[in-house]
Amino acid sequence: MLADAWNYVLAHPAQFATAFYVHVALSGAALALAAALAIPAGIAAARTPRVALAAVGAANIGRTLPSLAVLALVMPLLGTGFAPSLFALTLLGLPPILLNTIAGLQGVDPDVVDAARGMGMAPRTVLTRVELPLAMPVMFAGLRTAAVQVISGAVLAAFIGGGGLGDFITAGIAMMAWPQILVGAIPVTLLALGTDFAFGRVQRRLTPAGLRAP
Amino acid sequence: MTWLARNWDQVAVALGQHIVIALTALVIALAIALPIGIAAARSARVYTVAIAVAGFLYTIPTLALLALLIPLAGLGRTNAIIAMVAFALVVLIRNIATGLREVPADVVDAARGMGMSARQLLWRIEMPLALPVIVAGARIAAVTIISVTVVAAYVNAGGLGTLIFNGIAGDHAPKIWSGALTACALAVAVDGAFAFAERRLRARSVG
């Protein structure tokens, strides 16, 4: 069966390459956008407890929404294709990043922040030199979660014309053609696992030396 | 929304199917996760292995796993439930193990000192105290399962996803809305219910 799947790829190299590329592009762009929006928002929200609470509440609700439902809801509004898929996937990636940014910042030892301020660090410096480095491990865990979620969601983007490896899976299921299903399912699983692993490694390296588990 | 008014029974049926499948999967997942979680709480080795395996399963994209299960379970609810259980395990095992580990050592010590057997200790002291954390895990598991159920309609498992897929195929927006929004509402409601339960349990075990 695997041989059949492999042969299928060999027979349709361009199709596979495009699907793979689109999948990666969709996921990567959605993750980048989500981070670009959620991290600054999280930093701003963490300053004020009340805003933080509201943001966490909203993100929690966002986190519970079924991925396919979010993708589907985008379709009547924005149509099908790459852009609407990107929009939906970005939405899916926002909650974990926002939640972890706020949690990470709120988890920084207040005595350390007090010492930094008391010594004459400007507020911006306190954020960049003290708070963000210390919040980094938790924040990055959020990015990791979001990355896997977005890759998984991108598979579903096939339903709204987003392209990607999900196309093989859906086509395969519709025609009960095994090779095609595997051509979609295996690479995307490897992609998800590989991304999770890679993020895990980067997370370890980005964790400040003083905080790493000895 | 006139479509909804005229076809609410369709939505209701889908919702019913959805709840039944999700509930079944949650119960099965708990039944599997419980013994594993208890063992993992006692042994770091079991914990590492269990979390690694369950974590691996969790990372597999939803539709990919459902598709890969077809040769094993065919199409239909069984397939879907197996996938859902697989996705729910890591959260449940982690929270059961963590919850048990976080029971204060002095409480356990007092209970043992009073002559409780290991079994009594587990069910009368440790599990009740670990309950808030376990419920927190069940909350995440439930929401995950509901989300997977939506996709599982594609492998003929039924549920609210059916409306969504039909809507997409027929370019019928009201069906998409009804299916998707009901699924969202269900997820939020279940999450809220679990959150409420979690809060009550926490208050009880601290006070």
Add this chain to the structure above:
Amino acid sequence: MIRLEALTKRFADAAAPAVDALSLDIGEGEICVLIGPSGCGKTTTMRMINRLIEPDAGRILIGGRDVTGEDPVTLRRSVGYVIQQVGLFPHMTIAENVATVPRLLGWDAARIARRVDELLERVHMDPARYRDRYPRALSGGQKQRVGVARALAADPPVMLMDEPFGALDPLTRTALQDEFLRILRELKKTIVFVTHDMDEALKMGTRIALLRAGRLVQYARPEAMLARPADDFVREFVGADRALKRLALLRTGDHATPGAPSGPLPRVRSDASLREALAALLDADADTATVIDTHGAAVATITLAAIRGVAGAANDPA
């Protein structure tokens, strides 16, 4: 060196002000201890000096300069700041921690490195061993030593210390108190020191400011506060054993009569406190003790009666 003029702070939902028109004059090189019951405003007052809390009214003058309206960030770089939980940056090495303010001030790397080593030596932490380690590897006492070194890094004339030794065990606390006093003998700094421990206040303070409900009740040298408490509150706060506390501040040699006594008597060092002399006499059940100098030679006599006299001399009729 530091002058507080009618400093006032009121917090949003409070009935009374936390600090109520407080005025205080601290001389250069002095250690001014702020002490009082919880909620008396001592920490609030200290934090207004480096503007971590903004005063609602009043002025703060440092070195004759009105700093009340100055940029707080710049101000803080010229004021050392030590807190109870230390607040070392866990993600930076010890050297990086100590180098914080010099870096903010833009010193060059070589100068910073020299200064870090110099300061670590001063607080008795071998730079070669500790420079590149991380805070989590240190004990509580070591952390606070680094905290003090960090505060001294840019050589600020003024230092604020908020219960710096409060989180340490009694033995370490005493050791650090002694070391800090030793360090101050070599450097000239003006210190504002907050504590709730009267013994620490008596030991560390050049002058003690006792606060209550945001107001200054008494501001005096330790012996003066013990001998002449301003009112019942002070008397009670200082403690019922203030006579003994006073004796602990006085040197045996200063109150002994010259000329060594004869016979087998208990021996007390000249630089020991009168309280220790009293303890020695009570221990031996004797009335008289020989006072010896650092070489062990008998030089003077101290009697129970003399000690009683000193203890009672400055007491107001109770």
